[in-house]
Structure formats: C-alpha cells, structure tokens
Amino acid sequence: xxxxxxxxxxxxxxxxxxxxxxxxxxxxxxxxxxxxxxxxxxxxxxxxxxxxxxxxxxxxxxxxxxxxxxxxxxxxxxxxxxxxxxxxxxxxxxxxxxxxxxxxxxxxxxxxxxxxxxxxxxxxxxxxxxxxxxxxxxxxxxxxxxxxxxxxxxxxxxxxxxxxxxxxxxxxxxxxxxxxxxxxxxxxxxxxxxxxxxxxxxxxxxxxxxxxxxxxxxxxxxxxxxxxxxxxxxxxxxxxxxxxxxxxxxxxxxxxxxxxxxxxxxxxxxxxxxxxxxxxxxxxxxxxxxxxxxxxxxxxxxxxxxxxxxxxxxxxxxxxxxxxxxxxxxxxxxxxxxxxxxxxxxxxxxxxxxxxxxxxxxxxxxxxxxxxxxxxxxxx
Ligand SMILES: [Zn+2]
Numbered sequence: 001x002x003x004x005x006x007x008x009x010x011x012x013x014x015x016x017x018x019x020x021x022x023x024x025x026x027x028x029x030x031x032x033x034x035x036x037x038x039x040x041x042x043x044x045x046x047x048x049x050x051x052x053x054x055x056x057x058x059x060x061x062x063x064x065x066x067x068x069x070x071x072x073x074x075x076x077x078x079x080x081x082x083x084x085x086x087x088x089x090x091x092x093x094x095x096x097x098x099x100x101x102x103x104x105x106x107x108x109x110x111x112x113x114x115x116x117x118x119x120x121x122x123x124x125x126x127x128x129x130x131x132x133x134x135x136x137x138x139x140x141x142x143x144x145x146x147x148x149x150x151x152x153x154x155x156x157x158x159x160x161x162x163x164x165x166x167x168x169x170x171x172x173x174x175x176x177x178x179x180x181x182x183x184x185x186x187x188x189x190x191x192x193x194x195x196x197x198x199x200x201x202x203x204x205x206x207x208x209x210x211x212x213x214x215x216x217x218x219x220x221x222x223x224x225x226x227x228x229x230x231x232x233x234x235x236x237x238x239x240x241x242x243x244x245x246x247x248x249x250x251x252x253x254x255x256x257x258x259x260x261x262x263x264x265x266x267x268x269x270x271x272x273x274x275x276x277x278x279x280x281x282x283x284x285x286x287x288x289x290x291x292x293x294x295x296x297x298x299x300x301x302x303x304x305x306x307x308x309x310x311x312x313x314x315x316x317x318x319x320x321x322x323x324x325x326x327x328x329x330x331x332x333x334x335x336x337x338x339x340x341x342x343x344x345x346x347x348x349x350x351x352x353x354x355x356x357x358x359x360x361x362x363x364x365x366x367x368x369x370x371x372x373x374x375x376x377x378x379x380x
Contacts, residue, residue, distance in 0.1 A: 001372060004029070005038030005355055007345060009325045014038070018351040021371035026347055036366060039328045040343040041078025041352035043335040044309045045159065045236060045261065046117060046208070048083050049268030055082045055099075057268075057280075058091035065102035069109045071271060073375040075308040076365040078352035079114045079336070081159060083265075086120030086133035089145075096153045103156070111371050114339065115158025118149070119207065122162040122169070123187035128214035129163070131187055132304065141172035150179075157181065158339065161207040163188035164198035177202030182338060184236070185227060187212045192221040199230050205338060208265055209235040209252060210244050228252065234259035234338055239312040239321070240305050242292045249321050261338065262312045262331040267304040269293055279303060314362030324363065 004015045013032040017025035049055050051071045053064045065082070072080055084095050096116065103110040120133050122141040130138070139145075141162060150157050159182040162169060173183045185198055186207025206227045213224065227233055228251075235256050239249055243265075253260045264270065269277060274289045276296065284296040285303040293306040309331050316327040336343045343349055351372035356363045368376040 003038065003351075003353060003355070003369065004034060005036045006034045008037050008039035008328055008356075009345075014345065016345065016351070016353070018369075018372040021351050021373075023345065023347055023349050023351050026345060036355050036357055037363075038345065039325075039354050039356065040332040040345065040349075041354050041368065041370065042076045042309045042313070042331045043114070043343070044072070044077050044080040044264050044266075044331075045335050045338070046083045046119070046263040046265045047072070047077075047080045048085065048266060048304070049270070050266060050308075051271040052268055054268040055095055056085050056087055056091065058088070058094060060095045060098040062098050062101035062105060065099055065113075066106055066109050069102075069106075069112050070375070072112070072308070073368045073370065074365070075310045076354040076356070076368050077112075077309055078354070078368060078370045078375075079112055081115050081117035082113060083117040083119050086123060086137045088137055092118075092121075092149060093152060096149060096156075100152070100154055100156065108370050108373065108375065113156070114336075114341075116153055116156045117159040117161070118146075118157050119161040119186065122160075122166060122172070124163040124165070124189050126189050126214070129187050129189045129212055131212040133187060140167045141169045143168075143172055143175050146172070146176075159184060161186040163190060164201075164203065165190040165194045170197055170201045173198055173201040173203055185233070188223055189214065190223050190226075192223075192226045195223060195226045195230065199232050204232055205234045205236065205261075207236055208238050208243070208263065210248050211238060228255050234261055234334075236261045236263045236335075238263060238265045238305055239315050240264070240291070240307040241315045241319075242302060243305065246319050246321060249316075249319075253321065259334070260330055261334045262309060262316070262327070263335075264307060264309045264312060265305045266308055267293065267306060269304070269306040270308055272306070310363070310365060317362055324358070328363075 013029035015027040161184045183203040184205035184207040295301040313327045316322040353369040355367040
C-alpha cells in the first residue's frame with residue numbers, strides 16, 4: 001500500500017510504502033505537490049472518556065472501549081492511554097477488566113491502547129492539588145495493591161501519576177521504574193526537596209503542569225517552579241485554551257522546548273454538543289459554545305476538559321505558541337518518546353499516520369491510518 005502527501009515538516013511531496021503496518025520505503029516525489037499533508041498519528045497520554053463514555057463510570061464495557069477508540073481515530077489519535085482516576089477499588093478493577101477484554105478481542109484496539117494511565121489513587125488530599133479526585137478513595141502509595149491491578153491488567157499499566165510527598169512514595173517510584181512504568185508527578189503539593197527525591201528515584205514527567213494546584217502559592221519556592229527547573233522532568237500540558245493562560249504555556253514550552261507534551265485530559269463530554277449535563281463529580285455542568293466545561297453553580301471552576309488533542313494542537317498553532325510542525329510533534333512524536341518508542345515518517349517506523357489539510361480554523365484530519373490500515377476517512 002502507498003500513502004502520498006506533503007511531509008508535515010519538510011514541505012516536500014513524499015510517498016510512503018507500507019508493509020505489514022510498518023513504513024517500508026519513503027520516496028521523494030521531486031516537483032510534485034499535494035494539498036494534503038501527512039504526519040505521524042497523534043498520541044494522547046490522558047483520556048478519561050469521550051463521546052459520552054467514561055472509563056471511570058464503574059460499569060465500563062469492552063464495547064465502549066472499542067467505541068471510544070474508534071471515535072479517537074476520527075480525531076487523528078492513533079495511540080492513547082485510557083486514564084483511570086481515583087475511584088473505589090471495585091471500579092478500578094472493573095475498568096481494567098473491560099479494557100483487557102477489548103484489547104484481547106480487537107487487534108487494532110490493542111495496538112491503539114499503548115497502556116493504561118493510572119492517575120490516582122495515590123494523590124494529595126489537599127484541596128487544590130486534589131482537583132476533582134474523590135477524597136474518600138485517596139490512599140498512600142501501596143505497592144501490593146498496585147501489583148494486583150498490574151496483574152489484572154496483564155501488565156498494561158504503563159504510566160502512573162502520583163504525589164511524591166506521600167508516605168512510601170519514593171520506594172513506590174523506584175519499584176515502578178524498575179518495572180518499566182513511567183512515573184509522572186501530579187496532584188501534588190510536594191516541597192522542593194521531595195520533588196528532587198522523586199526525580200532521583202526515577203520520576204520523568206509532570207502531569208498537566210500548572211493545573212491541580214492551590215489557588216495561591218508561595219512566590220518561591222513552589223512545586224510549579226521546582227518541576228519546571230528539573231531537566232529530567234518532561235511536562236504534559238492541557239493546551240485547550242481554558243486550563244492554562246497563553247503566558248504559562250509560553251514559559252513551559254520555552255523552558256522545555258524538547259520535552260513539552262500535549263495531552264487532552266478529555267472527559268466523556270468531549271465530542272458532545274454544547275449544553276447542560278450531569279457529572280458524578282461536579283453535579284450540573286455546562287459545556288459552552290466556545291468549548292469550556294464548567295460547574296454550573298460555580299462558573300469559574302472548570303469541570304475538566306471537553307476537547308480532543310487535535311483541538312489543543314490547533315490552539316497552539318492559532319495562538320502562535322508553536323509552529324504547525326512543533327505542535328504536531330508535541331502531540332505525536334514527543335509523547336511516544338516518553339514511553340521509549342519512536343515515531344516519524346521514516347523507514348522502519350509504525351505506519352500510524354494522519355492525512356490532514358491546512359485550513360483557516362487550523363489543521364483538519366482527513367484520514368487516519370493505524371498500523372497501516374485506514375481507520376477513518378472524512379466524508380466530503
Ligand atoms: Zn488530573
């Protein structure tokens with residue numbers, strides 16, 4: 001099979017020859033030009049739900065996991081991490097089982113789910129850092145409990161977000177890293193020393209840096225400055241236009257130009273139309289026409305994100321926070337790098353590809369290929 005388009009970085013016309021889901025040959029087409037561009041598929045390390053389906057509902061089905069994966073393909077996402085947040089143990093177990101069943105039933109879903117991201121329950125109990133995670137289910141790091149979940153998932157838990165200031169957190173980080181799990185700091189109120197210890201123990205990332213924080217912080221030191229200052233910590237950010245002001249995104253991407261990663265952190269309200277909905281964490285919530293998701297009784301409070309990764313890519317481009325190819329890399333190549341995988345339009349790389357067009361509103365996904373198979377094509 002061959003796929004042609006303008007290379008998203010070089011601007012040159014190329015033809016990719018795909019064999020068994022891998023790019024086998026890249027041919028330069030010289031003078032030819034295409035209005036369609038080609039780039040690596042998007043990779044979202046933080047997906048809580050999509051199109052009305054919530055990974056954390058406590059009654060997730062394998063069919064729903066397949067359905068979310070298919071919806072994500074429509075947005076150019078070829079790989080993602082279902083994100084299980086702090087919840088009753090029975091609900092976490094239930095979600096893991098549904099994800100495993102979906103992966104075992106469907107090869108392309110299995111290839112698309114590059115791991116489960118466990119965001120909790122080992123997080124700060126303080127208001128602010130805790131965010132919307134339910135207080136009653138928060139725990140100190142418990143390796144034995146984690147091992148049970150990891151066994152149930154058949155080693156699919158590949159990323160954990162935790163607060164390093166909690167009891168036994170440093171040992172937990174060491175154990176995780178030794179088992180090949182990416183440790184990300186988040187929902188934390190750690191001191192400068194505690195963050196340094198976590199980095200020394202092997203933590204390599206910050207989860208949605210700048211969010212899940214106190215409304216007021218000491219000017220310095222504080223956990224945002226401290227995390228920014230560690231070169232070994234990559235930063236994931238929710239660049240949906242509502243979670244962080246442009247000035248903060250600008251600073252994070254300037255400090256970490258090679259290691260800032262876009263995540264959607266989208267909830268089940270992503271992909272739905274504007275209106276009022278009910279959420280188990282925030283009561284009545286509203287999704288505005290502009291795409292902001294907030295608590296109806298307290299409109300200044302966000303109720304999570306309702307936007308997909310492509311929205312964040314376009315936000316970065318439209319606000320001149322990144323060039324088109326920088327924004328694409330932050331949502332494709334970079335997140336895979338964190339997991340020790342490589343992507344790109346080169347021989348030997350996975351044929352996870354997006355064909356897109358540049359329009360006034362940003363980039364528009366026309367086709368998505370997963371492992372060399374066409375999984376989405378925009379109807380014209
Ligand atoms: Zn979070």
